[in-house]
Amino acid sequence: MRKPPLTLEQLRVAVAEGEIDTVVLALVDMQGRLQGKRFHAPYFLEQVAGHGSEGCNYLLAVDVDMNTVDGYAMSSWERGYGDFAMVPDLTTLRRVPWQPGTAMVLADLEWLDGSGPVVASPRQILRRxxxxxxxxxxxxxxxxxxxxxxxxxxxxxxxxxxxxxxxxxxxxxxxxxxxxxxxxxxxxxxxxxxxxxxxxxxxxxxxxxxxxxxxxxxxxxxxxxxxxxxxxxxxxxxxxxxxxxxxxxxxxxxxxxxxxxxxxxxxxxxxxxxxxxxxxxxxxxxxxxxxxxxxxxxxxxxxxxxxxxxxxxxxxxxxxxxxxxxxxxxxxxxxxxxxxxxxxxxxxxxxxxxxxxxxxxxxxxxxxxxxxxxxxxxxxxxxxxxxxxxxxxxxxxxxxxxxxxxxxxxxxxxxxxxxxxxxxxxxxxxxxxxxxxxxxxxxxxxxxxxxxxx
Structure with missing residues (x-):
């Protein structure tokens, strides 16, 4: 297993010492862009690191301008634009030197009902x-x-x-x-x-x-x-x-x-x-x-x-x-x-x-x-x-x-x-x-x- 640039324990220490106050949880969309959320670092450690977070499933069903568009089976007005789970891949945890006090971790996407990964997500396509x-x-x-x-x-x-x-x-x-x-x-x-x-x-x-x-x-x-x-x-x-x-x-x-x-x-x-x-x-x-x-x-x-x-x-x-x-x-x-x-x-x-x-x-x-x-x-x-x-x-x-x-x-x-x-x-x-x-x-x-x- 590859050693992450920043381990979870190192993150805990950096947060306790006031070096890191923000953690970015990022997914990769269809265009290869990073989308996601910024978390208060203590909350990330308490709630998100072990359980993940949620993001609207339209993030894999919009155009470059973030307009909702039709034709996608996974996400639509008819399906209510629900969430999928953003699961942190802690092997990708790292500092972000150009954003002071910030760390970042990439997320894999899974369905909230436990049915498995979102197969059309770019990271999952490559893994397959x-x-x-x-x-x-x-x-x-x-x-x-x-x-x-x-x-x-x-x-x-x-x-x-x-x-x-x-x-x-x-x-x-x-x-x-x-x-x-x-x-x-x-x-x-x-x-x-x-x-x-x-x-x-x-x-x-x-x-x-x-x-x-x-x-x-x-x-x-x-x-x-x-x-x-x-x-x-x-x-x-x-x-x-x-x-x-x-x-x-x-x-x-x-x-x-x-x-x-x-x-x-x-x-x-x-x-x-x-x-x-x-x-x-x-x-x-x-x-x-x-x-x-x-x-x-x-x-x-x-x-x-x-x-x-x-x-x-x-x-x-x-x-x-x-x-x-x-x-x-x-x-x-x-x-x-x-x-x-x-x-x-x-x-x-x-x-x-x-x-x-x-x-x-x-x-x-x-x-x-x-x-x-x-x-x-x-x-x-x-x-x-x-x-x-x-x-x-x-x-x-x-x-x-x-x-x-x-x-x-x-x-x-x-x-x-x-x-x-x-x-x-x-x-x-x-x-x-x-x-x-x-x-x-x-x-x-x-x-x-x-x-x-x-």
């Missing part, structure tokens, strides 16, 4: 796929590389301006530039050090191509811990930026320049925690590694809804943008959807399809499900791409729209076998709601194009 992978004697490790664009405007100022004419933290491409990233190092340093104080393991920070774009990378870890750290970092980075009078966006495509990616590094390990990926086969993969990669490729289109969940997600997929457009794999080839990197124990596959708007639990669950599919079916690995995958006219395409991804997901036998009808229907409805909202919106593009001239 890991259980399936364990049937092959394997466990999954992952690392997410989140890019963001940083602006010198506060979130409130950006809202008032309609998110137009904002000032990026850098005025030119600072990809790998030490001079350019030094301009914002005080903020980057604060994020790194305070995430370390929360029990995460930062590795590095670097500039990226878009104006004001940066990336902070964290240690490769067990799949659930990787996803937990992802959502804590993403929420915390926004809070820290806000405290500094700045704003960060993790939108997949916030402007016409390079989008924000979330490359996910992925591998499987055996019961002794040794990598099961390397071997003497194609691309230096073992038979297990070959089947895993073949399964990821075979399921990528049908699972793309979990890699790219929003209308905006699909704006990234442009030739020459370092975001993939074809379902190909290649050794250290950044034009491919799957890039094989590392060697020996460090061998892994990098999925370059997700954007920074991804829900990490769902995306990693899709990778695990793809790996299990490849192992179950003993899939063979096809030829790799050694050139420009954007130019491969014979390759299957990464879905170009959310509507296409929804159709593939909803009609997928593999998705239903892996995730079950309830999960497929739940996240299909999320996409349907997103598309319905977008279809009724009038965009700036339409106004500028048609207000006078049409």
């Amino acid at each position: 796929q890991l259980d399936r992978l364990a049937g092959h004697g394997l466990t999954a490790y992952a690392g997410t590389e989140l890019e963001f664009v940083l602006y010198r405007d506060s979130y409130e100022a950006a809202w008032r301006r309609g998110y137009r004419d904002l000032t990026p933290a850098n005025q030119y491409n600072v990809d790998y530039s030490l001079l350019g990233t030094a301009r914002v190092e005080p903020l980057l340093r604060r994020i790194r050090t305070e995430m370390a104080g929360a029990g995460l393991t930062p590795e590095s920070a670097k500039g990226e191509c878009n104006l004001g774009q940066h990336e902070i990378a964290f240690r490769y870890d067990e799949a659930v811990s990787c996803a937990d750290h992802h959502v804590i970092y993403k929420n915390g980075a926004k809070e820290i930026a806000a405290q500094e009078g700045m704003s960060i966006t993790f939108m997949a495509k916030p402007n016409p320049r390079e989008g924000n990616s979330c490359h996910i590094h992925f591998s499987v390990r055996d019961s002794e925690r040794r990598s099961a990926m390397p071997g003497d086969g194609p691309a230096h993969l073992s038979p297990t590694g070959q089947r895993v990669v073949a399964g990821l490729l075979a399921t990528m289109r049908e699972f793309s809804l979990l890699f790219a969940p929003n209308v905006n997600s699909y704006k990234r997929y442009q030739p020459g943008s370092f975001a993939p457009t074809t379902v190909r794999r290649g050794t250290d080839n950044r034009t491919c959807a799957l890039r094989l990197v590392g060697h020996g124990e460090g061998m892994r596959v990098e999925n370059r399809v997700p954007g920074a708007d991804v829900n990490p639990y769902l995306a990693i669950a899709a990778l695990v499900a793809g790996a299990v599919h490849g192992l179950d079916q003993e899939l063979q690995l096809g030829a790799e791409c050694t050139g420009n995958a954007y130019d491969d006219a014979r390759a299957e395409r990464v879905p170009g729209t959310l509507r296409q991804a929804l159709d593939l997901w909803r009609d997928s036998t593999v998705a239903r076998d892996a995730f079950g009808d309830e999960v497929v229907a739940h996240y299909a409805n999320q996409a349907r709601v997103e598309l319905a909202a977008f279809d009724t919106a009038v965009t700036d593009w339409e106004l500028f194009r048609g207000f006078e001239r049409l």
Whole structure:
């Protein structure tokens, strides 16, 4: 069992000594956001740590704006919008350095009637796929590389301006530039050090191509811990930026320049925690590694809804943008959807399809499900791409729209076998709601194009 960053006994001591007065109990919603409650720390210790709390079950049945929407089996006006139980996972208990006097713990969701976990909750979806992978004697490790664009405007100022004419933290491409990233190092340093104080393991920070774009990378870890750290970092980075009078966006495509990616590094390990990926086969993969990669490729289109969940997600997929457009794999080839990197124990596959708007639990669950599919079916690995995958006219395409991804997901036998009808229907409805909202919106593009001239 992993040692938590903060034990319950350490929390009791910190509360008694006046170091901690608030405990945040957080669940992960469909969009990968943290929702929950702040508790007075003594009350948390007395009542919540051992018994949990309640939260309205609409938290897994609303859109991005928290509007109640129809089509969800678990939650509706007809069902009365009841509660589910928020059960603290005390292995995730940690200090929150950017919020003085505060600790945080993530919650798993269960039904109040005792019937079990909420199967459509993101953490449960990932755990279910890991259980399936364990049937092959394997466990999954992952690392997410989140890019963001940083602006010198506060979130409130950006809202008032309609998110137009904002000032990026850098005025030119600072990809790998030490001079350019030094301009914002005080903020980057604060994020790194305070995430370390929360029990995460930062590795590095670097500039990226878009104006004001940066990336902070964290240690490769067990799949659930990787996803937990992802959502804590993403929420915390926004809070820290806000405290500094700045704003960060993790939108997949916030402007016409390079989008924000979330490359996910992925591998499987055996019961002794040794990598099961390397071997003497194609691309230096073992038979297990070959089947895993073949399964990821075979399921990528049908699972793309979990890699790219929003209308905006699909704006990234442009030739020459370092975001993939074809379902190909290649050794250290950044034009491919799957890039094989590392060697020996460090061998892994990098999925370059997700954007920074991804829900990490769902995306990693899709990778695990793809790996299990490849192992179950003993899939063979096809030829790799050694050139420009954007130019491969014979390759299957990464879905170009959310509507296409929804159709593939909803009609997928593999998705239903892996995730079950309830999960497929739940996240299909999320996409349907997103598309319905977008279809009724009038965009700036339409106004500028048609207000006078049409």
